[in-house]
Amino acid sequence: MLVYQKKEALKVQLSELTSKNQTVGFVPTMGALHEGHISLVRQALEENDVVVCSIFVNPTQFNEPSDFENYPKTFDIDRKLLEDAGCDVIYMPSVEDVYENELNPEIDLGRIEEEMEGAHRPGHFDGVVRVLAQLFSIISPDKSYFGLKDYQQYFVVKQLAIQSNLGGEIIGCETVREVSGLAKSSRNLRLNPTNLDSASQIYKSFLAIKKSYNLIEELDIQKQILSDLFDVEYLTLCDGETLEELRDFSNTNHVRVFFAGKIGNIRLIDNFRIK
Ligand code: AMP
Numbered sequence: 001m002l003v004y005q006k007k008e009a010l011k012v013q014l015s016e017l018t019s020k021n022q023t024v025g026f027v028p029t030m031g032a033l034h035e036g037h038i039s040l041v042r043q044a045l046e047e048n049d050v051v052v053c054s055i056f057v058n059p060t061q062f063n064e065p066s067d068f069e070n071y072p073k074t075f076d077i078d079r080k081l082l083e084d085a086g087c088d089v090i091y092m093p094s095v096e097d098v099y100e101n102e103l104n105p106e107i108d109l110g111r112i113e114e115e116m117e118g119a120h121r122p123g124h125f126d127g128v129v130r131v132l133a134q135l136f137s138i139i140s141p142d143k144s145y146f147g148l149k150d151y152q153q154y155f156v157v158k159q160l161a162i163q164s165n166l167g168g169e170i171i172g173c174e175t176v177r178e179v180s181g182l183a184k185s186s187r188n189l190r191l192n193p194t195n196l197d198s199a200s201q202i203y204k205s206f207l208a209i210k211k212s213y214n215l216i217e218e219l220d221i222q223k224q225i226l227s228d229l230f231d232v233e234y235l236t237l238c239d240g241e242t243l244e245e246l247r248d249f250s251n252t253n254h255v256r257v258f259f260a261g262k263i264g265n266i267r268l269i270d271n272f273r274i275k
Contacts, residue, residue, distance in 0.1 A: 001083050003090045007098075007138045010091050014052070014139065022049035026141035026167075028132065031055040031092075032072040032186035033081050036176040040145040041085045043173055052139055053082055055092040061127030067267075072186055091139070103133045105164040109156060112243060116258055117152045117269070120233050125156050132157060136166035143168050149175040149183050151256065151271045155243055175270070177203065183270045195264045198229040202259055205235070206272035209257050215249060215274065219257070230261030230268075240273065249275075 004010040014024060025048030027040045037053075044051040055078055062068035075092070082090060107129050112118055118125055136144065144167045146154045154172045161167040176184050181203025182196070191199060205222035212218035215237060223235045237246045240254035249255055255274040260267065 001079075001087055001090065003079070003092065005091075005093055005097065007091070007093060010052075010089070011138060013089070014050075017050050018140075023142040024048060024139065025051045026135070026139050026144045027051065027053045027087075028135055028144070028146075029053060029055055030057045030071065030186075031078050032074050032189070033078045034176075034184045034186065036147055036149065036184040038081055038085050039176050040147060040173050041082065041087050043171070044143065044145050045086055047143060047171075050088045051086075052089040052091055052141070053087050054135055054139075055090060056098060056131070056135070058098075058127060058131040059095060060130050061124050063121045063123055072189065091135075098131065098134050098138075102130070103137055103164075104130060105133050105160070105166075107160050107163050109159055112152060112156060112159070115152075115243060115245070116234055116236070116238075116260065120260060125153070128153055128156060129160050132160055133164060133166055136160075136164075136168075141168045143171055145171050145173055147175060148172045149185070149270065151240075151258070152243065181207075183268075185268065187266050187268060190266050192264060195266070199263060199268060201226060201229055202261075202268065202270050203272070205259070206257055206270070206274075209237075210272070210274050215255070216247065226259070226261060230263050233260040233262070233267075235259050235261075237274065 025044030027044050029037050041053055057071045059068055113125055146157055158170045161170045180200035182200045205226055208222055209218045226232050236258050238256055239246055239252045240256045256271050257274055258271040260269040
């Protein structure tokens with residue numbers, strides 16, 4: 001496995017490979033890797049000749065400086081996990097290496113920027129678009145892999161790919177969960193045992209909503225249950241194709257439930273397909 005910190009050296013290596021008609025799969029991450037990230041790498045390995053994983057904690061997508069500063073950095077463990085998975089290349093650049101000669105494409109995200117994560121984390125998706133435009137243009141992947149756990153991000157990245165022609169095909173990968181149902185996340189490491197246990201209620205609530213015949217009524221019941229454990233930011237049902245909030249479910253066959261909330265000052269998000 002090759003590790004690059006400078007984009008120029010990485011680009012030389014990648015152009016050599018692509019000149020031999022090798023396809024490149026790309027998995028962008030912020031490190032502190034777990035089984036969720038590695039599942040993306042595995043899928044990328046199945047579908048491409050070469051897989052590049054980036055590890056870059058992107059300052060422009062954090063709206064709380066303390067969240068950026070406290071972001072866990074576990075490079076030695078990450079490297080081992082990627083090596084064991086069979087990843088070919090790690091790109092772990094400095095902020096300067098990523099952002100020099102910034103492209104800053106004009107992407108119209110429409111209402112996505114005002115809903116859910118957009119509303120609760122002002123500027124977050126701008127930062128995501130900025131960093132991915134840079135990483136996509138450095139790596140020029142054939143396919144790029146994103147977790148559906150961050151469904152709204154996946155949606156934003158698809159818009160970026162369509163509107164800027166960067167990133168190749170955008171592939172959404174299923175969420176990897178703990179046995180308890182809690183979505184794997186680097187932030188889970190910061191939960192104490194009680195809160196870790198309480199956090200499994202998110203998935204239980206999703207399942208209860210999925211089973212229910214009256215989605216709106218059940219949504220309200222589950223919001224109440226979750227509010228006893230979390231500082232709930234949203235629990236909402238949206239069309240999976242448009243991300244519009246739904247109150248009537250007759251005209252759509254892709255309904256997803258979305259959650260964000262804080263427990264012990266740790267912010268968790270998750271979502272799940274209802275139909
Ligand atoms: P992050 O390092 O948090 O920016 O995540 C990097 C990528 O891994 C993103 O595309 C995430 O959606 C994805 N990811 C994070 N957690 C999971 C999970 N539990 N299952 C699947 N993908 C995940």
